[in-house]
Amino acid sequence: MTDRLPHHLRSDALDNRDRILDAARALFATEGLKVPMREIARHAGVGPATLYRRFPTKQMLATEAFTDEMRACRAIVDEGLAHPDPWRGFRLVIEKTCELHARSRGFTEAFMATFPNAIDFVAERAYALNSIAELAHRAKDAGHLRPDFVLDDLILMLMANRGIQTTSEAARVAASRRFAALVIQAFQASPQHSPLPPVARLAPAAPRKAR
Amino acid sequence: MTDRLPHHLRSDALDNRDRILDAARALFATEGLKVPMREIARHAGVGPATLYRRFPTKQMLATEAFTDEMRACRAIVDEGLAHPDPWRGFRLVIEKTCELHARSRGFTEAFMATFPNAIDFVAERAYALNSIAELAHRAKDAGHLRPDFVLDDLILMLMANRGIQTTSEAARVAASRRFAALVIQAFQASPQHSPLPPVARLAPAAPRKAR
DNA sequence: AGCTAACCGGACGGGGGCGTCCGTTAATGT
DNA sequence: ACATTAACGGACGCCCCCGTCCGGTTAGCT
Structure with a gap:
């Protein structure tokens, strides 16, 4: 899926590549995906041409830069899925996902892929x-997750979490943590939940053959 | 506060001014505050100079363009405050505020004033x-709002609501409506709410003297 | 050491947004 | 009807970002 890492790069080239990725990770996290390519190049101490040579497009750079986060994301859902208590697993997924996304502004944008070409x-x-759909199904059966929860609610939550922007990363993480707790409270089954307004189709999030 | 509306504008000038404001409202709502000034001018059918003559800065334009929303906002909280049932009033405020903000992307940005110069x-x-603080106080006393609710939670909710972005306005409003319902569920007092993570100072939003 | 190819980054032309200047147009009052 | 003057908008110079080309540099191999 992702292009093979070129095996026979010269040592300086490989070194530059790493520095570029480090710079990209740092800047994407703090500034979001919209940082100018040149800013990344400058921060990495290379010329623009070098950056474009290794990563012709910002998407390729972002894809490469966010592999760690992507792995973390997968680990989180796997952990939640493996938890003996589905509701506990569900809550864990929400908490950790919110924190993960709060830590990197750019990763959320990439993950959401609201961008021109996904x-x-x-x-x-x-x-x-x-x-998560599977997890939610189990949590509903266990009677802890409200029955009218739908998967779009989770996407809604992710989009909402993205809106939380503060000055420092620490403040953002803290705010996101509290937000996650509130969201969990909202999702919890309760004898007295009034019916929710209907969902609207949010994003082409379904694994469709669209295109 | 806001510059006086110039009384002695020539008729064509006044006409242009109105068209500019209409264009600004439309574009701010759909595209957000970041639309180029020239785009607004083009959409209004005037030259850039005319736009800058009437509204030297984007902030002034936005301030003028969003007076309606601002008035609506005030009406909403007044209505909520006047409601005999404080919890009902609180919910109304949340629902209507979410919808108001969902309808205009730009208004939220202006209201939040995350911008260089507020x-x-x-x-x-x-x-x-x-x-709203007053309303929340009453709702807590009535036992319907969770006691650990703080005003920052509402700001958190507004920020989160801003994150909801979809293709159409209708979808955004629908999503926002459901979001508001979930938020209300989260804020409702419940025998079984686990303690919330601490809040972090979010924005310099705190009113200076009061409270 | 010496060669060669891989690699580097400064520089270029293009595009777009910004705020302002100034020659032209037309609304207004007599 | 006509003079006056407010108002208009095209055009200018500035800055920033984009993606690419090309002459100089250096790693790596013999």
Whole structure:
């Protein structure tokens, strides 16, 4: 899926590549995906040409830079799925996902892929969503998750979490943590929940053959 | 506060001014505050100079363009405050506020004033926040609002609501409506709410003297 | 050491947004 | 009807970002 890491790069080239990725990770996290490519190049101490040579497009750079986060994302849903208590697992997924996304502004944008041409995180996202759907199903059966919960609510929650922007990362994480707790409270089954307004189709999030 | 509306504008000038405001309202709502000034001018059918002559800065334009929303915002909190049942009033405020913000992407940005130099909505915002604080106090006393609710939670909710972005306005409003319902569920007092993570200071939103 | 190819980054032309200047147009009052 | 003057908008110079080309540099191999 992702292009093979070129095996026979010269040592300086490989070094530059790493520095570029480090810079990209740092800047994407703090500034979001919209940082100018040149800013990344400058921060990495290389020329623009070098950056474009290794990563012709920002999407390729982002895809490469966010593999760690993508792995973490997968680990989170797997952990939640493996938890003996589905409701506990569900809560864990929400908490950790919110924190993960709060830590990197750019990752959320990439994951959401609200961008012109979607980064090919689609497969990973579909996997995560499917897993969570399964988890939600179990949590409903256990009577802890409200029955009218739908998967779109989780996407709604993710989109909402993205809106939380503060000055420092620490403040953002703290705010996101509290937000997650509130969301969990909202999702919890309760004898007295009034009916929810209907969902609207949000994003082409379903693993469809669209295109 | 806001510059006086120039009394002695020539008729064509006044006409242009109105068209500019209409265009600004439309574009701010759909595209957000970041639309180029020239785009607004083009959409209004005037030259850039005319736009800049009437509204030297984007903030002034936004301030003028969003007076309706601002008025609506004030009306909402007043209505909520006047409601005999404080919890019912609180819910109304949340629902209507979410919808109002869902309808205009730009208004939220202006209201939040996350921007370089804050638009002088600060006074209005402070008024709204103070009113809601009072309302929340009553709702807590009535035992319907969870006791650990703080005003920052509402700001958190607004920020989160801003994150909801969809293709159409209708979808955004629908999503926002459901979001509001979930938030209300989260805020409702419940025998079984686990303690919330601590809040982090979010924005310099705190009204200076009051409280 | 010396060669060669891989690699580097400064520089270029294009595009777009910004705020302002100034020559032209037309609304207004007599 | 006509002078006056407010008002208009095209055009200018500035800055920033984009993606690419090309002459100089250096790693790596013999």
